[in-house]
Amino acid sequence: MPLASLADLNNAPKQWVSVFKNIPASTVNQALFQQTGSVQGVAAGGETTPPALTLGRVPTPIIPGYPPIEPFPAGARGYITQFRASAFPSTNYITKNLSILVCDRLYVNGPYIHVGSDLDSGTITSPSWDARVPFLGQSTERDYKSLLLRLDPINASVVQDDVVNVNYTDWQNQAALSTVVIPIGFRQFLPLPSPGVRSITRIRYATTFGGAQFNIEVLRPLFRFYVPAPSTETITMNFSENGLPEVFESSSLAFYASDGATGTSLMDLELEIAMVT
Amino acid sequence: MPIATLDQYIAAPKQRVQFIKTGQVTAVAAQPFSVFNAIGQPVGVLAGGQTTPPANTVGAVPTDAIAGYPTIDAFGAGNLGYISNVQFFGSVAGRITLYDRLWVGGTYANNANVNVTTPSWASRVSLNGGAANYSNLELWVEQVTAATGNQAVNVTYTNQSGTPSRSTGAVGIGAAPTVGRMWRLPLAAGDSGLSAISNVTGSVASAGTFNVCVLRRLWSGRINSANFGENHDMLKTGLVEVFENSALFAVVTPDSTATPLIEMSIEIAYD
Numbered sequence: 001m002p003l004a005s006l007a008d009l010n011n012a013p014k015q016w017v018s019v020f021k022n023i024p025a026s027t028v029n030q031a032l033f034q035q036t037g038s039v040q041g042v043a044a045g046g047e048t049t050p051p052a053l054t055l056g057r058v059p060t061p062i063i064p065g066y067p068p069i070e071p072f073p074a075g076a077r078g079y080i081t082q083f084r085a086s087a088f089p090s091t092n093y094i095t096k097n098l099s100i101l102v103c104d105r106l107y108v109n110g111p112y113i114h115v116g117s118d119l120d121s122g123t124i125t126s127p128s129w130d131a132r133v134p135f136l137g138q139s140t141e142r143d144y145k146s147l148l149l150r151l152d153p154i155n156a157s158v159v160q161d162d163v164v165n166v167n168y169t170d171w172q173n174q175a176a177l178s179t180v181v182i183p184i185g186f187r188q189f190l191p192l193p194s195p196g197v198r199s200i201t202r203i204r205y206a207t208t209f210g211g212a213q214f215n216i217e218v219l220r221p222l223f224r225f226y227v228p229a230p231s232t233e234t235i236t237m238n239f240s241e242n243g244l245p246e247v248f249e250s251s252s253l254a255f256y257a258s259d260g261a262t263g264t265s266l267m268d269l270e271l272e273i274a275m276v277t
Numbered sequence: 278m279p280i281a282t283l284d285q286y287i288a289a290p291k292q293r294v295q296f297i298k299t300g301q302v303t304a305v306a307a308q309p310f311s312v313f314n315a316i317g318q319p320v321g322v323l324a325g326g327q328t329t330p331p332a333n334t335v336g337a338v339p340t341d342a343i344a345g346y347p348t349i350d351a352f353g354a355g356n357l358g359y360i361s362n363v364q365f366f367g368s369v370a371g372r373i374t375l376y377d378r379l380w381v382g383g384t385y386a387n388n389a390n391v392n393v394t395t396p397s398w399a400s401r402v403s404l405n406g407g408a409a410n411y412s413n414l415e416l417w418v419e420q421v422t423a424a425t426g427n428q429a430v431n432v433t434y435t436n437q438s439g440t441p442s443r444s445t446g447a448v449g450i451g452a453a454p455t456v457g458r459m460w461r462l463p464l465a466a467g468d469s470g471l472s473a474i475s476n477v478t479g480s481v482a483s484a485g486t487f488n489v490c491v492l493r494r495l496w497s498g499r500i501n502s503a504n505f506g507e508n509h510d511m512l513k514t515g516l517v518e519v520f521e522n523s524a525l526f527a528v529v530t531p532d533s534t535a536t537p538l539i540e541m542s543i544e545i546a547y548d
Contacts, residue, residue: 002288003287003288004284004287004288005284005287005288006283006284006287007284008287009287099366099504099505099506101366101540136290136292136350137289137290137291137353137547138290139290139353141350143292143293143350145292145294145295145348145350146292146293146294146295146542148295148297148318171348180299180316188299189297189299189317189318189540191297191299191316191317191318191320192318193320193344195295195318195319195347195348221293221295221542223364223508223542224364224366224506224508224540224542225508226366226505226506226507226508228505237508238510239287240286240362240510240511240512241362241508241510242362242508243291243293243361243362243364243510243544244287244291258504
């Protein structure tokens with residue numbers, strides 16, 4: 001049932017999900033958020049096996065790279081209620097701040113590899129991620145508007161002036177097109193002329209440089225946290241600070257890190273999920 | 278109904294509004310700028326602040342349905358909405374201030390002398406379901422095309438108590454404002470807000486255009502260094518009220534000469 005009171009939180013059974021990264025991820029560009037699912041540690045190895053390009057896939061915790069989530073009691077709904085982190089900027093970047101965006105990764109398609117001519121996926125029928133989008137309050141409408149479309153660069157060949165076109169359907173299931181000429185300092189979130197992403201129907205990519213490798217993904221941001229440099233303190237976040245984001249037992253938690261340099265940080269994170277029945 | 282207890286906040290339906298800017302605006306350090314038309318989500322048009330620029334003799338009360346303002350889901354009949362959490366990030370140190378843009382008029386020529394009859398923004402200042410309260414509103418200029426010379430703007434308005442023919446005096450920034458530059462106009466002594474505008478007059482500058490807007494301050498946060506941010510919970514946001522048709526509008530004051538790339542997630546709890 002939906003969370004309704006502080007008593008509900010106190011009484012709910014809880015589980016802890018942890019993530020441990022013992023080497024830094026190398027980012028492809030300064031100040032870009034880098035997904036850390038494939039970085040050595042627990043969980044590791046994420047999405048190194050490409051899904052079929054014509055479909056993409058809706059990842060779940062059984063795929064390497066996403067921390068496992070225990071099944072919820074029957075009828076329970078899950079909420080992130082606590083978060084603790086120690087993050088250790090790698091030696092070269094000890095003076096840098098660290099920012100991490102935690103998402104439920106709803107869809108990933110790729111990697112696309114540019115080999116000289118412009119890419120065009122043709123028509124794509126993406127699988128549905130409806131079940132991973134929470135309802136808005138007591139209504140039967142899902143909160144598609146909060147979803148983001150992102151280009152996940154895998155190598156440094158995704159550069160300024162490359163052109164990305166992604167056809168999608170918006171929160172009202174209307175066809176829409178996201179087009180961006182990658183600007184300086186591109187942070188990879190693709191502008192959505194109409195909010196929300198319910199499906200992906202086509203991906204095109206034109207580049208002035210060969211060798212670009214990237215995924216296209218749909219994210220549901222859950223919360224962000226920040227570790228000031230030098231990282232000597234434990235970062236904690238309570239339910240008021242993280243906004244009690246709802247998660248599902250099938251959620252694929254993905255951590256995107258940026259510390260303003262060409263490397264992310266070592267991480268030791270834990271988050272609490274309250275399962276409210 | 279108003280959120281009055283912790284349990285009400287916990288139980289309240291919530292939505293998250295995403296505000297992302299992947300493009301920057303050339304700025305002047307420590308001075309406020311509009312990022313309304315910067316690449317990102319959403320993206321608007323500076324000219325008039327609307328997809329269809331309104332006549333500058335009327336202006337418009339913008340809503341979330343207009344390009345450039347984040348879409349807000351309907352709250353449901355009788356429900357009130359509050360900003361309960363803001364998570365924000367910026368690539369450049371500076372300050373982000375979030376407003377509800379209640380009215381925007383423009384564009385006005387550098388030497389405009391335009392009589393204005395503004396539509397009412399009463400519904401957007403009727404807090405907690407009460408009567409309209411025009412106090413604590415701000416009057417700003419938003420430069421649309423670069424000025425030649427020190428653009429000065431004088432706005433005649435009706436104050437928060439309904440007294441007409443109040444004036445800001447001709448106020449500029451002491452320099453030629455560039456595109457997106459914003460400055461706040463001082464209300465007449467004793468005034469704390471405004472309920473209508475009756476005239477906009479530009480002077481001194483020999484070229485350039487600008488908008489005038491009425492803003493209700495909702496929240497602000499400081500990016501204390503590059504590539505950093507903070508989470509503000511309901512105790513820091515103060516559970517300020519917003520409406521399902523509010524036009525959320527950010528004014529950014531960077532520490533250096535470009536506005537930051539911005540990622541902001543705004544939680545609205547409604548009950």
